[in-house]
Amino acid sequence: MVAPHTEPIDGATTEVIRHHFISAAEEMRMTLTRTACSPVIYEVRDFGISIYDSRLDLVAEATGLTRFLGANDYSVRKVIDYVGREGLGPGDVILSNYPYWNGAHTSDATLTAPVFAQDGGQPFAFLCVRAHWADLGAKDAGYVIDSTDMHQEGLVFPGTFVFRRGEPIREILEIIRFNSRSPDIVLGDFDAQIAAIRTGQRRLAGLLEKFGGDRIDAAIGRILAHGEAAARRALADIPQGVWSATDFLDDDGITDEPVPMKVTVTHRDGRFGIDFAGSSPCVAGPVNLPFGSTMATCKVAFKALTTPGEPSNGGHMRPLDVHAEPGTLFHATYPAPTFTQWTGIVALELIFKALAQAMPERLPASSGGDVPGFMMIGVHPDTGSAYAISNNDAVGWGATTRHDGADTLNHPCQSIVRNTPIEVMETRTPMFFDRLEIIPDSGGAGRYRGGVGLRRDIRFLADGEFLTVMKKTKTRPWALLGGASPDATRTILFPGTSRQRTVGTIRVAVAAGDTVSIRTAGGGGFGLPRERSPADSAADIEDGYVTGSGAAPDLGGPAVKAASK
Numbered sequence: 001m002v003a004p005h006t007e008p009i010d011g012a013t014t015e016v017i018r019h020h021f022i023s024a025a026e027e028m029r030m031t032l033t034r035t036a037c038s039p040v041i042y043e044v045r046d047f048g049i050s051i052y053d054s055r056l057d058l059v060a061e062a063t064g065l066t067r068f069l070g071a072n073d074y075s076v077r078k079v080i081d082y083v084g085r086e087g088l089g090p091g092d093v094i095l096s097n098y099p100y101w102n103g104a105h106t107s108d109a110t111l112t113a114p115v116f117a118q119d120g121g122q123p124f125a126f127l128c129v130r131a132h133w134a135d136l137g138a139k140d141a142g143y144v145i146d147s148t149d150m151h152q153e154g155l156v157f158p159g160t161f162v163f164r165r166g167e168p169i170r171e172i173l174e175i176i177r178f179n180s181r182s183p184d185i186v187l188g189d190f191d192a193q194i195a196a197i198r199t200g201q202r203r204l205a206g207l208l209e210k211f212g213g214d215r216i217d218a219a220i221g222r223i224l225a226h227g228e229a230a231a232r233r234a235l236a237d238i239p240q241g242v243w244s245a246t247d248f249l250d251d252d253g254i255t256d257e258p259v260p261m262k263v264t265v266t267h268r269d270g271r272f273g274i275d276f277a278g279s280s281p282c283v284a285g286p287v288n289l290p291f292g293s294t295m296a297t298c299k300v301a302f303k304a305l306t307t308p309g310e311p312s313n314g315g316h317m318r319p320l321d322v323h324a325e326p327g328t329l330f331h332a333t334y335p336a337p338t339f340t341q342w343t344g345i346v347a348l349e350l351i352f353k354a355l356a357q358a359m360p361e362r363l364p365a366s367s368g369g370d371v372p373g374f375m376m377i378g379v380h381p382d383t384g385s386a387y388a389i390s391n392n393d394a395v396g397w398g399a400t401t402r403h404d405g406a407d408t409l410n411h412p413c414q415s416i417v418r419n420t421p422i423e424v425m426e427t428r429t430p431m432f433f434d435r436l437e438i439i440p441d442s443g444g445a446g447r448y449r450g451g452v453g454l455r456r457d458i459r460f461l462a463d464g465e466f467l468t469v470m471k472k473t474k475t476r477p478w479a480l481l482g483g484a485s486p487d488a489t490r491t492i493l494f495p496g497t498s499r500q501r502t503v504g505t506i507r508v509a510v511a512a513g514d515t516v517s518i519r520t521a522g523g524g525g526f527g528l529p530r531e532r533s534p535a536d537s538a539a540d541i542e543d544g545y546v547t548g549s550g551a552a553p554d555l556g557g558p559a560v561k562a563a564s565k
């Protein structure tokens with residue numbers, strides 16, 4: 001082990017080293033996106049890349065799916081505990097996707113690799129590259145929405161060496177190949193992750209050669225201490241107290257019963273605690289959340305509240321405590337299914353809902369409720385190749401005490417994650433997009449209006465399966481200080497036919513000529529609607545965000561539930 005950070009180091013050198021770590025992580029990200037095979041990685045950016053020191057404290061991260069980065073913190077410790085440090089050598093890479101250790105579902109494969117000095121010894125750093133793999137042999141192609149235990153969700157690796165001393169372990173890679181419906185894409189993405197790791201190893205080797213282990217270690221000490229101090233300064237400006245909030249997931253994927261969630265946030269004496277006591281026990285379906293994923297959700301909320309403008313490191317999270325009892329919705333234990341990770345998305349809004357009681361001026365109203373996801377699965381009629389292409393649609397963001405919510409953006413939990421371009425979906429699947437537009441009146445009314453959602457009409461040109469993942473379609477997003485709650489997200493299957501119905505999460509067979517329409521939620525309003533300025537109201541109508549009728553067209557009900565005063 002490297003000795004504790006004790007050697008003094010000046011601030012300028014510390015900053016150079018800190019930016020070198022961040023640059024290395026970003027170069028790893030660029031390597032991954034330029035070499036990956038799956039659009040979910042190179043287009044959507046469904047990945048997380050992290051660099052850790054010898055004590056497994058986060059030193060730097062690349063921009064990616066926000067909740068993956070916090071999950072890497074949990075995963076790297078579990079993986080190294082499992083395989084042990086003693087047998088690690090240069091060029092080793094370990095694969096993990098065991099959900100209860102990896103902090104995600106089985107399709108989110110994490111590669112962990114040590115970084116050694118040229119003279120060997122113990123690792124002085126660790127790299128993690130996590131990315132969503134197209135298929136690992138789960139019971140269903142694409143996304144699993146109704147599994148009842150972990151073993152239906154795909155091939156599992158607790159912490160398995162896939163490279164030893166720089167050489168791939170062919171037998172393990174062949175197991176992956178023969179258990180995947182999309183082996184070329186999966187192994188191509190695996191190669192891209194390996195390339196990202198090798199990039200990181202080269203950059204850190206150069207850093208070590210330039211500055212030496214002692215100076216790097218001392219710099220990391222200052223980086224982490226600064227992160228902790230910044231978080232504590234921010235906490236000092238936040239009221240102390242205890243606040244709770246409740247909400248519901250639509251269902252667990254097996255029954256139609258809503259799944260209750262509760263959070264209690266405590267800020268006292270420099271500690272910030274998030275406790276999910278009172279939430280549902282583990283349920284039959286795959287909405288249970290591994291504890292690593294729960295911790296990651298809480299880290300996103302805490303970081304947004306305290307140090308949103310600083311690149312993350314482990315010091316920022318030192319004042320944070322997270323608790324969820326094993327065997328409950330937010331601490332899944334074997335063999336509970338965990339594939340549908342939408343619980344964490346809804347939980348992020350739940351944490352903010354609790355905090356908004358104490359500081360509504362610092363938080364927005366709810367943004368859309370969750371991430372409206374959809375996917376088509378099948379065999380392409382032109383190429384004969386299997387496909388499973390997904391998209392996460394945009395929602396309206398919640399209004400704040402100072403301005404309207406943003407219109408049709410990816411949910412705040414997703415950071416720089418993007419939707420899948422129409423050009424990709426229309427060329428790789430037999431989906432054709434007849435309509436993509438904002439939904440007037442879909443944002444909650446208020447002194448400041450919630451952002452509007454979008455409408456996406458899809459026509460299928462060939463047979464296949466269509467799948468949606470949405471877990472906040474039966475209850476509306478919340479508003480603040482008298483604002484209005486918008487209508488929830490919904491999907492209309494086969495509109496205009498005798499089979500028309502409105503659904504949330506579903507997997508359904510579709511045929512050529514069938515259509516569906518996705519209507520995503522707007523954001524909650526802030527303040528009383530009657531307090532909105534006449535100029536802003538007139539601009540809303542002129543710009544098409546509001547019709548003036550108080551109801552969105554063709555949505556099956558009023559979209560603006562404004563208070564009368």
